Amino acid sequence: MEYLVKSGSPEKQRVGCVIVGIFDRRKPSMQAEALDEASNGLIASVMRRGDMDGKLGETTLLHGLEDMFCDRILLVGCGKERDFNQRSYRKACTAAARELDTMGGVDAAFYLTELNVKGRDDFGWSVKQALLALEDVFYRFEACRGTSYEKQTRKLSRLILQVPRRSDLPTAEKGVAEGVATANGIKLAKDLGNLPGNICTPTYLAEQAVELANHHDSVKTQILEEADMEALGMGALLGVSRGSRQPAKFIVMEYMNGPRGEKPTVLVGKGVTFDAGGISLKPGAAMDEMKYDMGGAASVFGAMQAAVELELPINLVAVIASTENLPDGDAYKPGDILTSMSGQTIEILNTDAEGRLALADALTYVERNYQPDAVVDMATLTGACVVALGSEAAGLFANNSPLRRALRDAGELVGDRAWPMPLWEEYQSQLDSNFADMANVGGKGAGAITAASFLHRFARKLRWAHLDIAGVAWKSGKDKGATGRPVGLLTQYLIDRSTQA
Numbered sequence: 001m002e003y004l005v006k007s008g009s010p011e012k013q014r015v016g017c018v019i020v021g022i023f024d025r026r027k028p029s030m031q032a033e034a035l036d037e038a039s040n041g042l043i044a045s046v047m048r049r050g051d052m053d054g055k056l057g058e059t060t061l062l063h064g065l066e067d068m069f070c071d072r073i074l075l076v077g078c079g080k081e082r083d084f085n086q087r088s089y090r091k092a093c094t095a096a097a098r099e100l101d102t103m104g105g106v107d108a109a110f111y112l113t114e115l116n117v118k119g120r121d122d123f124g125w126s127v128k129q130a131l132l133a134l135e136d137v138f139y140r141f142e143a144c145r146g147t148s149y150e151k152q153t154r155k156l157s158r159l160i161l162q163v164p165r166r167s168d169l170p171t172a173e174k175g176v177a178e179g180v181a182t183a184n185g186i187k188l189a190k191d192l193g194n195l196p197g198n199i200c201t202p203t204y205l206a207e208q209a210v211e212l213a214n215h216h217d218s219v220k221t222q223i224l225e226e227a228d229m230e231a232l233g234m235g236a237l238l239g240v241s242r243g244s245r246q247p248a249k250f251i252v253m254e255y256m257n258g259p260r261g262e263k264p265t266v267l268v269g270k271g272v273t274f275d276a277g278g279i280s281l282k283p284g285a286a287m288d289e290m291k292y293d294m295g296g297a298a299s300v301f302g303a304m305q306a307a308v309e310l311e312l313p314i315n316l317v318a319v320i321a322s323t324e325n326l327p328d329g330d331a332y333k334p335g336d337i338l339t340s341m342s343g344q345t346i347e348i349l350n351t352d353a354e355g356r357l358a359l360a361d362a363l364t365y366v367e368r369n370y371q372p373d374a375v376v377d378m379a380t381l382t383g384a385c386v387v388a389l390g391s392e393a394a395g396l397f398a399n400n401s402p403l404r405r406a407l408r409d410a411g412e413l414v415g416d417r418a419w420p421m422p423l424w425e426e427y428q429s430q431l432d433s434n435f436a437d438m439a440n441v442g443g444k445g446a447g448a449i450t451a452a453s454f455l456h457r458f459a460r461k462l463r464w465a466h467l468d469i470a471g472v473a474w475k476s477g478k479d480k481g482a483t484g485r486p487v488g489l490l491t492q493y494l495i496d497r498s499t500q501a
C-alpha cells in the first residue's frame, strides 16, 4: 500500500472512495458536511432513512453517486463527538479498514485523520495510528498455503491520508514514515510468529538475523553456536536445549548508529520456537499455540528492523536466546541442577519454566559484553500473566522507575499497552531451593511476578525492564494468530529515546 498525505476538500477528490466520519446521532463531521452539500443532501438522506446513525464502528458504503468527483463515499460511525478519544479513533479506523479491504476502488482519500481526537492535538499521531490500524486489518498470512490456494488481492493500492492545513503536512509526513516502519516491523513479527515450529526453528531465526545484516550495512549479526555457549558457560540455556534435536542459537545483532561510545539500549527476546513443556509435558489442548513462544524474539526482530528503517540515531543491540523445549531421552529433568553463565545454580522443579532459563544467560551475556544504558527483555513467559492482565496489556516489570515510565508511556501512545507489576524483594523467597541457589519455579501464587523475580536475579547490575507478553503476542480462537505486539511499544520507545537525547 502506498500512503500519501495531502490537504484539500473532500468534495474535490477524484478517487475511488472518500472516507468521512459521522458522529452519534446522525451528526456529520465537517468533511461529511462538505460532501453532503456537494451531493444535494445525499448523506443527510442516508441518515434520515436510518442507514447510518453514527454508532462507533458502524460503516455504510455509498455507490452510484451523481455529479461527484469520487466513485464512492464511505461513512464511518465515530460514536459521540464529545467522547471521541484515542480508543474510538482507533476503532473507527479499524472499521473503515475492514471496508477498504474488500472494496473495489484502487485509491481512496481518508478524512478520519482530520477529526479532533480528545487528548491529542497532533495530526502526525492521527496519521500514524490510522496507518497502523489499516495495516493490521490488511495483514494476511499466506506463506504456508498450497499451490492451488487463491490469494485474495486487495484492489486498493493508494491511500491518501488527509490533514486540515498545508502546515500540518510535515508532521503528517513524519507520521507516515514512523507508521510505515512500525507496520513493517509488526508484519515481520507476525510472519515469524505465524510460521510453524517445523519451519521457524532456532536456525531459521538465526538466518533471519543474517538476512537483516545482509540487507543493511548498519547491522552486524553474530550467531553463537552451542559450542560457543558451552565455552561461555551458558548452562541454563543449554539445559533447555538438551531436549531438542534442533541446535540452540544465540543471536546477537548490533546497530550502532548513535554517538560513538554512547551506551547502547539492549533488547532481549525469548526465542523458544516450540514449547512442549519438556519432560514436564504440557497437556495436548491448544499445544499448537506454543509455536508462538518465540514472540519475544519476533518483536525484537520487528523493532530492530523498524529502528534500522527509520535510521534512528541510536546505539541498539538485540539479543535472542533461541531453542526448542522438547522431551527427548536426553532432555533436562525435574531435579536437575544447572549452572548458569552468572555462576548461580538453578534447581529445575518444572522443565516447562524454560523461558526464564534461556533469558537468564542472555541477561548475563549482555551485562558482560556491553555496558547497556538500558536492557528490555520480551518474553511469552507465563500463563499467569495472561490470567492477571488478559490480552489488553503486557506485564511490565522494571528495577528503574524512569525506564518503567518510558515504556508505559510509549505503549499508551501507540495503543500497545503495558501495565506495571511489582518486583518486591518479598517475592524472592518463593524461589528458595534446598539444593541450589534458586528453584526455577516459585510455587503457588504470583506466577508472573516470581518469573520476573527470577530474571531479576540476573539483572541486578542493569537498568532493566521485563515485558511478559504471553497474553498480548497472539490471539486464540477464530482469529488465531500472531499480533505483532509489542513491536509498536518498542519502536515508539526507541523513537522517543532518539529524540530525547
Ligand code: BES
Pocket: 275, 277, 293, 350, 352, 353, 354, 355, 380, 381, 382, 383, 384, 386, 441, 442, 447, 470, 471
Ligand atoms: N511459554 C510458556 C508460557 C505461556 C503459557 C505463554 C500460556 C502463553 C500462553 C512458558 O514457558 C511456561 O510454560 N510457563 C509455565 C510456568 C510454570 C511451569 C511455572 C506456565 O505459565 O504454566
Ligand code: MN
Pocket: 275, 277, 325, 351, 352, 353, 354, 355
Ligand atoms: Mn514452558
Ligand code: ZN
Pocket: 272, 275, 293, 352, 354, 355, 380, 381
Ligand atoms: Zn515457554
